Amino acid sequence: MSxxxxxxxxxxxxxxxxAVGFVVxxxxxxxxxxxxxxxxxxxxxxxxxxxxxxxNRFDIDEVLSANRELARAEQTWVVVNFFAxxxxxxxxxxxxxxxxxDQGTSCPSRLVGVTFQDSAENVSSFFDTLGGDxxxxxxxxxxxxxxxxxxxxxxxxxxxxxxLVTAKIIGETTYDQLSEVIEC
Amino acid sequence: xxxxxGAAAVLISLAxxxxxxxxxxxxxxxxxxxxxxxxxxxGWVVLAGMVVATAAMQRALITRDFDVLFVAENGSTRTPALxxxxxxxxxxxxxILLWGLVLAGxxxxxxxxxxxxxxxxxxxxxxxxxxxxxxxxLALMVGPADPFVRFDAPANYDGPGPNPLLQNHVLVAFHPPxxxxxxxxxxxxxxxxxxxxVTGRLGEGWLLETRRWTLFAWGFLTAxxxxxxxxxxxxxxxxxxxxxxxxxxxxxxxxxxxxxYLHSVLVQERRGxxxxxxxxxxxxxxxxxxxxxxxxxxxxxASVHNFSESSIGAWLLGFFALTVLVTVGLVYWRGDxxxxxxxxxxxxxxxxxxxxxxxxxxxxxFIILLGTVFPLLVEAFQGRRISVGVxxxxxxxxxxxxxxxxxxxxxxxxxxRKASGELLQRRLEWPAWAGVGALVLAVLVGARxxxxxxxxxxxxxxxxAALRQLVLATRxxxxxxxxxxxxxxxxxxxxxxxxAVGFVAxxxxxRQGEFELAPGESARLGDTTxxxxxxxxxxxSNRIEDRATVIVDGQTLHASLEQFIGSGQVVPVxxxxxxxxxxxxxxxLTAAESxxxxxxxxxxxxxxxxxxxTGAFVMLAGTVLSAFPGRHRRRPTxxxxxxxxxxxxx
Amino acid sequence: xxxxxxxxxxxxILMACVATVALAYGATADRGPQTDAERAAALxxxxxxxxxxxxxxxxSNAPIAEVIRTEIKQQVDAGLTDAEIRAVxxxxxxxxxxxxxxxxxxxxxxxxxxxxxxxxxxxxxxLAFARWRGPDAEVRASADDIALVExxxxxARRAGP
Numbered sequence: 001m002s003x004x005x006x007x008x009x010x011x012x013x014x015x016x017x018x019a020v021g022f023v024v025x026x027x028x029x030x031x032x033x034x035x036x037x038x039x040x041x042x043x044x045x046x047x048x049x050x051x052x053x054x055x056n057r058f059d060i061d062e063v064l065s066a067n068r069e070l071a072r073a074e075q076t077w078v079v080v081n082f083f084a085x086x087x088x089x090x091x092x093x094x095x096x097x098x099x100x101x102d103q104g105t106s107c108p109s110r111l112v113g114v115t116f117q118d119s120a121e122n123v124s125s126f127f128d129t130l131g132g133d134x135x136x137x138x139x140x141x142x143x144x145x146x147x148x149x150x151x152x153x154x155x156x157x158x159x160x161x162x163x164l165v166t167a168k169i170i171g172e173t174t175y176d177q178l179s180e181v182i183e184c
Numbered sequence: 185x186x187x188x189x190g191a192a193a194v195l196i197s198l199a200x201x202x203x204x205x206x207x208x209x210x211x212x213x214x215x216x217x218x219x220x221x222x223x224x225x226x227g228w229v230v231l232a233g234m235v236v237a238t239a240a241m242q243r244a245l246i247t248r249d250f251d252v253l254f255v256a257e258n259g260s261t262r263t264p265a266l267x268x269x270x271x272x273x274x275x276x277x278x279x280i281l282l283w284g285l286v287l288a289g290x291x292x293x294x295x296x297x298x299x300x301x302x303x304x305x306x307x308x309x310x311x312x313x314x315x316x317x318x319x320x321x322l323a324l325m326v327g328p329a330d331p332f333v334r335f336d337a338p339a340n341y342d343g344p345g346p347n348p349l350l351q352n353h354v355l356v357a358f359h360p361p362x363x364x365x366x367x368x369x370x371x372x373x374x375x376x377x378x379x380x381x382v383t384g385r386l387g388e389g390w391l392l393e394t395r396r397w398t399l400f401a402w403g404f405l406t407a408x409x410x411x412x413x414x415x416x417x418x419x420x421x422x423x424x425x426x427x428x429x430x431x432x433x434x435x436x437x438x439x440x441x442x443x444x445y446l447h448s449v450l451v452q453e454r455r456g457x458x459x460x461x462x463x464x465x466x467x468x469x470x471x472x473x474x475x476x477x478x479x480x481x482x483x484x485x486a487s488v489h490n491f492s493e494s495s496i497g498a499w500l501l502g503f504f505a506l507t508v509l510v511t512v513g514l515v516y517w518r519g520d521x522x523x524x525x526x527x528x529x530x531x532x533x534x535x536x537x538x539x540x541x542x543x544x545x546x547x548x549x550f551i552i553l554l555g556t557v558f559p560l561l562v563e564a565f566q567g568r569r570i571s572v573g574v575x576x577x578x579x580x581x582x583x584x585x586x587x588x589x590x591x592x593x594x595x596x597x598x599x600x601r602k603a604s605g606e607l608l609q610r611r612l613e614w615p616a617w618a619g620v621g622a623l624v625l626a627v628l629v630g631a632r633x634x635x636x637x638x639x640x641x642x643x644x645x646x647x648x649a650a651l652r653q654l655v656l657a658t659r660x661x662x663x664x665x666x667x668x669x670x671x672x673x674x675x676x677x678x679x680x681x682x683x684a685v686g687f688v689a690x691x692x693x694x695r696q697g698e699f700e701l702a703p704g705e706s707a708r709l710g711d712t713t714x715x716x717x718x719x720x721x722x723x724x725s726n727r728i729e730d731r732a733t734v735i736v737d738g739q740t741l742h743a744s745l746e747q748f749i750g751s752g753q754v755v756p757v758x759x760x761x762x763x764x765x766x767x768x769x770x771x772x773l774t775a776a777e778s779x780x781x782x783x784x785x786x787x788x789x790x791x792x793x794x795x796x797x798t799g800a801f802v803m804l805a806g807t808v809l810s811a812f813p814g815r816h817r818r819r820p821t822x823x824x825x826x827x828x829x830x831x832x833x834x
Numbered sequence: 835x836x837x838x839x840x841x842x843x844x845x846x847i848l849m850a851c852v853a854t855v856a857l858a859y860g861a862t863a864d865r866g867p868q869t870d871a872e873r874a875a876a877l878x879x880x881x882x883x884x885x886x887x888x889x890x891x892x893x894s895n896a897p898i899a900e901v902i903r904t905e906i907k908q909q910v911d912a913g914l915t916d917a918e919i920r921a922v923x924x925x926x927x928x929x930x931x932x933x934x935x936x937x938x939x940x941x942x943x944x945x946x947x948x949x950x951x952x953x954x955x956x957x958x959x960x961l962a963f964a965r966w967r968g969p970d971a972e973v974r975a976s977a978d979d980i981a982l983v984e985x986x987x988x989x990a991r992r993a994g995p
Contacts, residue, residue: 007962008460010517016512022557023505029560031483031493034884035569037927084897088752117897142905145898149926151885152898422893429888486887520978527966543955551948558935558944570941571888573933575880580948609842616846620853627860634861641853696875756895773895 015175036170037149045159046147048080048112050137053120053127058112058135067161075161077109077182081173082145083136084115085122087153091130093172098132100175107184113137116145116153158182187252190240191332197233197288198322201315208312217303223581224302227288227295230318233275234281234288238272243350245271246678250337254278258499260345260750262726267351273360274346276481276491277331281321282361283477285814286368291318294372301820303717306390309379317371320503323825328496343499345726348748348755352727355415363408363435367473369401370438373445374470377463381514386521391462392453393820395446398466402442403807409435410800421758421771423694425796426687428577431489431558434476436819437549441469444545451538454600457524458535461517461542465513474504484560530602537595544591548584552577559656578691589642589684592677593619607762611652618648636692640685647681650674672810676803683799689792690767696788698773703780709787712768716783727751729757730775732783736761736768743772743785866925874910881923882931890933 011094027169040046048060060078067075081097083090113136115123127133135145148157151170158167158181167181204226211219243249245268250256258275259268272278291314299308324333350356373394380390411426412432426432445465451458479485482497515522528535555572562570597611622644626637653674657665665671699707699714706715717733717740724746732746741759748755758771767790774784868876878892883899891899891906902923909919923931954975 006519006523008522009516012512012516012519016509016516019505019508019512023508025557025560025564026478026482026484026501028564029484029499031571032486032559034486034886035928037884039926039928086897094807116901142901142908145901146905146922146926149884150898152896229844402932420893421895424893427889427893488889489885490887521982531963539959543952543959547948547952547955550951554944554947558941559930562940566940569928570935571882571928571930571933572935572944573882573888574878574890575934575943580945609846613842613845615851620856623853623856623860627856632863637857637860641857675849697871834871 010054014161024081034151036168037151038168038170040149040157040165041168043165044163045078045080045157045165046144048078048114048137048144050114050141050144051139052135053115053123053138054135056135057136060112063110064161067163073184074108075184077107077161078159079109079111079178079182080148080157080159081111081113082116082148082153082155082157083113084118084153086118089133089172093154094130094132095173096173096175096178098130099133100178101132101134103175105179107182109182110134114141114144116141116150151159186240186244186249187332187334190237190244190252191326191330193233193237193240194284194322194325194332197230197237197284198319198326200229200233201319201322202316204230205312205319208308208315212305212308212312220305220308220311221302221314223299223308224295227291227311227377230315230322231288231292234285237325237332238281238285241272241278242269245269248343250341250343251335251551252331253333253335254331256335256337256341256343257342257344260343260726262342262749263345264334264725265353266354267346267356270350270360271346273364274350274356276496277325277329279491280321280324280329280496281331282364283368284325286361287318287321287365287371290368290372291315294326294375295503306376306379306383306385306388309382310375313378314371317375324496324499328499333339341752342528344750345577345748348727348746348753349419352746352755352757353415353419355411355418356597359408359411359415361408362404362411363570366401366403366405366408367438367476369397369404370442370466370469370473372397372401373466376653377466378510378514380408381463381518384518386459386463386518387456388454388821390820391449391466395449398442398446399807399811402439402446403804405435405442406499406800407804410797414797417769417793419757421756421769421786422696423690423767423790423793425793427488428555428574429487429489430485430556431476431487431591433552433577434472434479437553438469438472438476440545440549440552441465441472444542447538448542451535455524455526455535457526457528458539458542459524461523461539463515463522464511465542467507469512471504471507473543474500474507478628479556480503486557486671506657532597532598532603532608534598535598537591537598541588541591541595542585544587548581548588551580551584555580574681582639585684586638586642589639589646589681592681593642594644596649596653596674596677612649615645615648615652618651619643619645622647631689631693633692636688639688643681643685643688647678650677650681667809667812669810671804672808672812675806675809677806679799679802679804679806680771681799682802684796686792686795686799690790690796694788694790696786698784698786700774700782700784702782706735707785707787709768709789711790712787714768714770714785714787716785718779719783730772732772732776732785734759734770734785743770745772745775749774758828762794764794766791870907873916874903874907877906877910877916877919880933881906881920882933884927884931888933902936 045060050060051057063076063078079100097111111134113134115136115138118138123136123138154172156169156173157165158178160166169177204223207219207223211217211223244252244255245259246265248255248259254275254277256269263271273282294314298307328709345351373391376390376394380386417423417425445462448458448465449462452462478497478500480489481491481494481500482495484492528539530536555576558572559570562568593615594612597608599607619641623637625639626640629639631637654665654671657671659665666675695710697707697709701716702717703708703716706713713736715735717735719730719732720730722729727746727748729744729746731742734741734743739761741761743759744757746755746757756771758769760767760769769788771786772783773786776783875892879900881891883889883891883894883896883902885896885898886894888991891902906919909922920932935944937945
């Protein structure tokens with residue numbers, strides 16, 4: 001055929017090729033999920049300071065600066081646990097946290113909780129009912145929650161004595177998991 | 185028993201479809217018209233099977249028959265009776281069952297409506313296409329999305345019930361069925377488009393014959409989309425009704441191409457032109473409904489509307505690819521026959537305006553599709569995740585919306601073939617004054633901001649043009665000036681304009697505030713007063729309700745937080761004070777723990793929300809009016825751009 | 835003399851004047867500087883809730899969404915600019931929490947592509963129009979058309995006069 005290809009055929013061919021490309025693109029995608037945010041691992045820990053539900057102050061800087069004066073084996077790890085009294089998995093992990101706080105692991109460690117969208121009264125009654133006795137920061141914790149890239153409760157961050165974040169556990173944690181991560 | 189009956193019915197329908205395809209194919213190949221008749225009649229068997237299957241599923245849901253896995257996963261003894269019926273389409277498998285039922289219904293109506301033309305090979309090909317689509321969805325129901333899988337329920341088993349947001353508002357019973365009536369309705373014109381391409385009979389009026397089908401499907405889709413917006417507005421609590429969410433966008437795309445088609449096909453009727461556009465738009469509309477179904481069920485784009493994940497995504501994507509490639513292949517094959525005998529004489533003419541209209545709608549569809557899938561593109565090429573959200577869509581669709589309003593104003597006054605500046609000046613004079621009037625009125629009422637004001641001006645301009653047409657028509661024809669294709673169309677335009685004004689005003693002038701109030705305290709949002717009176721707790725069969733009583737500008741409203749017993753999920757139930765000029769919505773964010781405790785209330789004030797629903801209602805009324813048969817009767821086999829015999833209405 | 839044509843021209847000119855004045859007034863009349871609350875609301879509408887399916891924090895009841903809304907208000911009060919506030923959330927959660935796609939790089943294509951595509955379509959149409967009106971404006975029959983007509987003629991001949 002000596003005729004030049006008609007515009008319709010040309011456009012049809014282009015559309016066909018684009019459609020195939022589009023389908024291949026869609027076929028090769030996995031389900032879109034909000035991935036766990038672990039960017040913070042390997043970074044220096046953001047500030048963790050505030051007032052606990054029992055009125056006492058807590059500041060992670062105090063622990064970290066004290067660590068600088070101590071021998072390696074005596075330096076304290078800090079485990080920051082983001083939790084809330086309305087969160088069901090937090091209830092599930094609570095016994096493990098109590099065990100961690102009581103027994104500790106091979107290295108000296110401290111547990112501090114940070115709650116969000118919660119009140120001191122709720123936290124207080126949570127601990128009264130289920131036990132446990134460690135500082136839980138309440139009140140204006142928004143910047144801490146965001147600094148750690150928290151998506152929802154529970155999330156647990158393990159901080160080495162030097163102040164570097166070594167692990168971020170998304171979801172419930174267990175005693176075994178914590179003791180695995182903490183090594184002196 | 186229900187599961188058995190249901191599964192058997194689905195199998196019978198599938199077998200009937202496949203048998204029908206075989207009979208029709210042989211009938212066309214061997215030129216045996218009696219086989220064409222016989223094959224088409226199987227449509228009734230398919231319908232019967234789907235009705236029985238649906239009845240079996242409904243019976244299982246209403247009687248809470250937990251021997252059916254679907255009911256065990258989605259039903260519950262605590263769900264109120266009304267919502268059991270709607271539970272069928274609240275989850276994946278049941279939604280495919282609904283799709284199959286609607287498709288079988290349309291199939292049967294086509295068989296009935298074309299019963300005198302079943303021996304025409306073109307109708308035969310259309311029936312083959314319809315049966316093939318039906319067979320695909322039935323095959324899904326036999327395979328990956330089987331709603332009748334059996335379950336060994338332990339004693340005293342109780343299901344979790346549907347998602348709480350799907351059992352606290354009556355619109356759950358209307359929004360999905362309307363949407364499906366719309367989506368599935370587009371299968372019929374698609375089938376006839378394929379048939380016309382395959383048989384090469386592209387000069388006849390088949391696409392025009394099915395225009396009324398497309399109109400009804402479009403009407404249902406419009407109703408479905410608007411009901412979705414209304415539902416969201418009623419239950420979410422921040423006054424939003426459209427979020428540019430991937431699934432919402434996916435439902436809007438076929439609406440856009442369908443609207444473009446409804447306009448463009450008029451050019452084909454009058455002058456035999458734009459045939460490639462019309463075929464492409466019809467096929468694109470159908471393909472986009474399949475794409476939308478894929479996006480909703482595959483999870484490749486995160487959306488609040490997603491069904492649970494399943495393997496069905498791959499099948500739907502494959503079917504989408506098949507549809508597009510078949511269309512493209514057929515258009516490529518028949519490319520030469522699609523060239524029109526006529527030419528558009530001048531861009532400033534009715535034809536030119538409709539062509540511009542096609543471009544504008546295609547552009548809008550392209551922008552929305554691009555924005556929706558762009559994150560996937562970036563992820564494929566660079567491996568990182570980005571978001572394309574509301575700011576993008578609002579900024580990019582606004583100029584296109586203005587252009588559409590402008591076209592709506594100018595096109596109805598344009599004559600066919602050619603227009604002179606003189607004529608345009610004359611005809612557009614008082615619509616233009618209407619636009620200026622709307623602009624001045626808006627400024628006087630207090631509206632500010634270039635974009636919204638331009639929008640109001642364009643809306644006034646377009647409304648003036650539509651009203652002018654209606655006034656002229658009623659002067660000429662009395663009450664008949666309000667019915668029929670052109671006049672009904674002008675009423676639909678008026679509805680769109682009212683809706684557009686509501687959209688612009690409520691987005692641009694939204695005011696929102698969050699207030700912590702003790703009983704008796706009140707707060708002000710602009711010049712609206714919100715006073716908190718007190719709270720009570722009410723127990724229902726499936727949920728516990730914390731109800732706060734609030735007085736907004738003198739009207740008593742109840743905003744609640746409901747905690748569902750089955751899942752523990754807490755769902756807000758906002759209350760709205762609605763007037764013609766503005767809506768104030770209050771939502772309870774934090775409930776009171778005791779009688780004197782404070783609550784946190786969010787109040788949202790938006791002007792002209794009621795115009796959204798009013799506009800949609802006018803659109804639907806206009807659709808019904810425009811379906812009124814006209815005085816010109818044409819047969820599908822009459823060649824297009826032949827003079828139409830004017831027969832008096834029988 | 836005031837012919838109807840001149841009257842109409844005057845009418846259009848008057849219309850244009852009124853429209854321009856109204857638009858100019860309405861577009862520039864001071865609504866007051868954007869209050870802090872409005873800024874915070876606008877920011878909240880363009881930052882995604884990290885736990886949700888793409889909704890902005892202003893449209894979610896998730897706890898983290900409320901935390902972020904509170905924090906945005908504090909950041910606005912503290913005087914940070916919009917860009918600085920957005921940067922905080924992007925740094926903590928990833929690029930995808932910014933609902934406005936970037937204007938540079940591959941992402942920037944999403945802003946540019948619509949204009950390019952629409953421009954190309956309009957250009958192609960203009961070209962088609964020019965060709966239709968040009969000297970080469972007759973319709974030529976394609977080989978397919980000729981074959982169709984021949985077949986129809988043969989059939990008509992067979993069917994008899």
